[in-house]
Amino acid sequence: MADGSVVVALLDGTLLDPAQPLLRPDDLGVLRGEGVFETTLVVDGIARDLDEHLIRLTVSAEQTGLTVPAPDQWRPGVQAALQAWTGGSQMVLRLIASRGPEHGSEPVCYVLGAELPMASRRQRRSGVRVLLLERGFTVAAATSAPWLLAGAKTLSYGVNMAALRHARANGADDVIFLDADGRVLEAPTSSVVLARGRTLVTPPEEAILAGITVRRLFRAAESAGWDVQTEPLTAADLWAADGVWLTSSARLLAPVVAIDGRPRADGALTGELHRLLDVPD
Template identity: 45%
Template sequence: MSAPLLALLDGSIVDVAHPIIRADDLGVVRGDGVFDATLVRSGADGAPHVRDREAHLDRLERSAEILQLPAPDRAGFDRAIDALVAAWDFGAEPEAIIRLVLTRGAESGGGATAFALMAPLGASAIAERQRGVAITLLGRGHDGDEVAAMPWLLPGAKSLSYSINMAAKRHAAQHGFDDVVFVSPAGALLEGPTSTLVVDRGGRLLTPRQDGILASITLEHLTRDAPAEGLDVAFETLSPDDLRASDGAWLLSSGRLLARVTSVDGQPLPVSPHDPALRRLLDV
């Protein structure tokens, strides 16, 4: 596996082992910062393509605004992305993830910290596109509409405070599952730690309402292009029973793109007849 590449906003490539963050950076000691991540892959013509580049930069800006961080230096992040793509060996690693990071900076002052990091897409993410994922349902502790009304809980922001999400993924793995979908106290399906849920119910593609849920760029892509396949995506309140009784379901994310849900807490799910269409639409 290729080593990660690190770029600063002036477009320079820095050794990933070289320290660029102070020990008192608030992104490190308090998770006070935001990030976004986008897939980069070698296209059919051999040229690299940064997927939904502008949409990810837009979401980084929205996340920064929610946390009242300085507006990201968009031109600087563009320079960093271009430098990483130019330096990457797509022959060795044809798919990679670029993470755009912005923190509040050192606690003692001095301004924000910003950089971009490029690493190979994990082998498990690539495998899960083909074999699917076995998921478990876990409680999240807040209803979506409650979170949406509490701006201090940062609804809609992709913040660096990801420890709960990662703990949920570890809990799932320890119990033999690949991934998680969160459930609200009222019993409504929400999102995964790093993914969005889409359910096929009688030929209708449904996804949970977006109250308190991070906007998914991959879902936006699907919603925009689904009519070309005679499909539409609708937002509805969904329960665990809706998922278990569905004709199929998927988890969508920027890196993995699309992974079919094979089972829910051990109960198998069928393969939706629309699975090939979604794979075409998302270029899986």
């Protein structure tokens, strides 16, 4: 059963009532945030970059020592959720694998669909005000300590959500994390991209989640004649850039219009980048 505005499906395609419990109270995803997930945008019934998200889900699971079903085993659940959806033209689709009870043998896996928040749609155009916050470790430390799971997309999102609450309590919308040496990392739910003239730059995939939307943007930008680069960045690079954006799989691309309370422009480039990414209205 599904009410159309929220849909839940098991991997075999069975639809569940979203108002009914699915996880046990002792599921380790609930107790300890143990599990992995992926999020992508569905536009007019088509899930963007689904193959890449299924692959990244598997990579995150491997990093956490969790065995999840193979990518193709998720597709019946995804298709069931897409067919059951009766909401708007843009749906946020989540693929979730919770570790399950401590003495269980398999994770609890399901597909969740919900309406894309209006704030995400609005920020694509109006932009986001960000604060720069230190994440508390260096890139080198995170790279040498795989148990920090810096490059995995896990259910343990407490720090990320706390950072967003801190931003909103201080007159901002979002955050860009820096490492302890001042290197630009990522945002709580987004990757960071900047422009220098006709060159797009993003930080290396070190101690951060590999950005699927960044990769898609860079492929399209190269085809359109842009140069693209991956290199370490600092706060000074953000200030000096012709434009700064946060990219993610649901909001897609939002211009940064202020950093630490100081306004900044996007170089009139956001519209062009939106077209490269096929950002819907």
